[in-house]
Amino acid sequence: MSQRRDHWSSNAGLVLAATGSAIGLGNLWKFPFITWENNGGAFVLVYLICIAAVGLPIMMAELLIGRRSQKSAVGALKEAVASKWPGGRWLGGVVGFWGVLAGFILLSYYTVIAGWSLFYFVKTMGWTFGGYPAGMSAGDLFTGQALNTGLQLLLSLGFSVATIAIVYFGVSKGIERIARIFLPILFGILLLMLVSALSMSGAGEALAHIFRPNFAELERGAVLEALGHSFFTLSLGMGAMITYGSYISRKHSVVKASGAIVALDTLIALIATVVMFSVIFSVAGMRDEVGGSTVGMLFISLPELFYSEVPFGVVLGPLFYVLVALAALTSTISLLEVVSAYLIDQRGITRKKATTGAGAAIFLFTTFAVLSIPGLLGVSTEGFFSGIEIFAGKVGWFATADHFVSNWMLPTGGFFITLAAGWFMTRESTRGELADGSEPRWFHYGAWRFFIRWVAPIAVAAIIVFVIRGTDFS
Numbered sequence: 001m002s003q004r005r006d007h008w009s010s011n012a013g014l015v016l017a018a019t020g021s022a023i024g025l026g027n028l029w030k031f032p033f034i035t036w037e038n039n040g041g042a043f044v045l046v047y048l049i050c051i052a053a054v055g056l057p058i059m060m061a062e063l064l065i066g067r068r069s070q071k072s073a074v075g076a077l078k079e080a081v082a083s084k085w086p087g088g089r090w091l092g093g094v095v096g097f098w099g100v101l102a103g104f105i106l107l108s109y110y111t112v113i114a115g116w117s118l119f120y121f122v123k124t125m126g127w128t129f130g131g132y133p134a135g136m137s138a139g140d141l142f143t144g145q146a147l148n149t150g151l152q153l154l155l156s157l158g159f160s161v162a163t164i165a166i167v168y169f170g171v172s173k174g175i176e177r178i179a180r181i182f183l184p185i186l187f188g189i190l191l192l193m194l195v196s197a198l199s200m201s202g203a204g205e206a207l208a209h210i211f212r213p214n215f216a217e218l219e220r221g222a223v224l225e226a227l228g229h230s231f232f233t234l235s236l237g238m239g240a241m242i243t244y245g246s247y248i249s250r251k252h253s254v255v256k257a258s259g260a261i262v263a264l265d266t267l268i269a270l271i272a273t274v275v276m277f278s279v280i281f282s283v284a285g286m287r288d289e290v291g292g293s294t295v296g297m298l299f300i301s302l303p304e305l306f307y308s309e310v311p312f313g314v315v316l317g318p319l320f321y322v323l324v325a326l327a328a329l330t331s332t333i334s335l336l337e338v339v340s341a342y343l344i345d346q347r348g349i350t351r352k353k354a355t356t357g358a359g360a361a362i363f364l365f366t367t368f369a370v371l372s373i374p375g376l377l378g379v380s381t382e383g384f385f386s387g388i389e390i391f392a393g394k395v396g397w398f399a400t401a402d403h404f405v406s407n408w409m410l411p412t413g414g415f416f417i418t419l420a421a422g423w424f425m426t427r428e429s430t431r432g433e434l435a436d437g438s439e440p441r442w443f444h445y446g447a448w449r450f451f452i453r454w455v456a457p458i459a460v461a462a463i464i465v466f467v468i469r470g471t472d473f474s
C-alpha cells in the first residue's frame with residue numbers, strides 16, 4: 001500500500017525534532033507577553049501546574065498513539081478509539097480533523113510573527129555594522145514595520161516558502177537536520193543573555209514579578225489562557241506530536257522523549273521571560289515602550305540588551321534573531337507536516353502536492369492575518385479583518401484566531417486525546433508503548449494512567465466550564 005515510513009534516525013533525532021516543534025514563538029514571543037499581561041506570579045504558577053499535570057501526560061499520550069499506529073493524526077486517532085469501540089472510528093476522525101484544522105489556522109498567523117524575526121535579523125545586522133541609533137524608540141520601530149503591509153506580506157511569504165520547502169523533502173532529511181544544528185546554539189545564546197540580564201539592576205524585580213504568586217491578580221480568563229498556552233507551547237492538542245510520534249521506531253522510549261521535550265520547552269520559556277523582564281525593569285522608559293504593544297515585546301525589549309549589556313552583543317543580536325526565526329521554522333514545519341500528513345495518509349495525495357497545496361491555501365489566510373495587524377496592535381479597528389471582535393478584547397482576525405485556537409481548539413482537542421489514550425485504548429496497549437523496558441526510573445505507569453484518565457480530562461473540562469460560566473468568553 002504505502003511507501004516505507006520515514007523514521008527519525010535516532011532517539012536524539014526525535015527529541016530534537018519534537019523539541020524543535022515545541023520550542024518556538026510560543027516560548028520566545030508569546031509566553032513572556034502573556035505573562036506580562038496576566039501580571040506574572042500566579043499566572044506562571046498555574047501555567048507550570050498545567051504543564052506538569054496536563055501537558056506531560058498528554059505529551060506521552062500523543063507520542064504513544066502515533067508510535068502505536070504509525071499513522072498521522074486522523075488515522076491514528078481513529079485506530080485508538082476503535083480499539084475498544086469499533087463503531088467509534090468516526091469520532092477519532094473528527095478529533096483528528098479538528099486538530100488538522102487547528103494546525104491550519106495556527107500556521108496562518110504564526111508565520112506573520114516569524115516574519116518579524118526576519119525583519120529584526122536584517123535590522124540588527126544593520127546596527128551591528130552601522131551602530132545602534134541613539135535615542136531610537138524601539139516601540140515605534142516595531143509598530144512601523146508591523147504596519148507596513150507590503151513588507152509584512154513579503155516577510156511572511158518568504159517564511160512560508162521556507163517552511164514548504166523543508167516539509168516537501170520529508171521528515172528525517174528536512175526536519176531533523178535543522179533541529180539538530182540550531183537548538184544547541186539557541187540554548188547557548190539564551191544562557192549568555194540570561195547571565196547578562198541577571199546582572200542588570202531590575203533583575204530582582206523581574207524575578208519577583210515572575211515567580212512570586214499573587215492570587216489576587218489572577219483573573220478567571222487567565223486560568224484558561226495558562227491552560228491553553230501549555231497546549232500551544234508543547235504543540236499538543238492538535239496531533240502534531242501524534243504525527244511526530246508516528247515516525248518513532250520501536251527502539252525508542254516515548255517516556256524519555258516526553259520528559260526531555262517538556263523540560264527543555266519549559267526551561268527556554270522561563271529563561272526568555274526572565275531575560276525580557278529584566279530588561280524592561282532595568283531600562284528607563286522601556287516599560288512604556290513595551291506597554292503600548294505587548295505583542296511586540298520580544299522585538300522591543302531585547303535590542304537594547306544586545307547593544308548595551310551583553311558581551312559581544314553586536315554579534316549576538318543578529319544571530320539571536322536568526323535563531324528566533326529557526327525556532328519558529330522548526331515549529332511551522334511541524335504544523336505544515338500535520339496538515340500535509342493528513343492529505344498524504346488519508347487522501348492519498350503525493351507529498352509534493354500536499355505540501356505545496358496546503359502551504360498555498362494557508363498563505364491565503366496569512367494575508368488575512370497581515371491585514372488585521374492594525375487591529376492587533378490596537379492602532380485602528382477599521383476594515384474587515386481589523387475590526388472583528390468575537391471574544392472580548394481580542395480585536396482583529398489575528399487575535400481572534402490566536403485566542404480561538406490556543407484557548408479553545410487545542411484544549412478541546414487535548415481533552416479528546418486524553419479520552420482516546422486513557423479510556424479507549426486498552427491498558428495492555430498503552431502499557432506496551434510506555435513501559436517497554438526502556439522507560440526511565442522515575443516513570444510509573446499507574447500514575448500516568450491515573451493522570452490521563454482522571455486528572456487531565458477533569459482539569460481541562462473544569463477550566464472550560466469555569467470560564468464559560470463566568471459569562472465572559474474571553
Ligand code: PHE
Nearest residue numbers: 022024025026232233235240
Ligand atoms: N509549540 C509551538 C511554539 O511554542 C507552536 C506549535 C503549536 C507548533 C502546535 C506545533 C503545533 O511556538
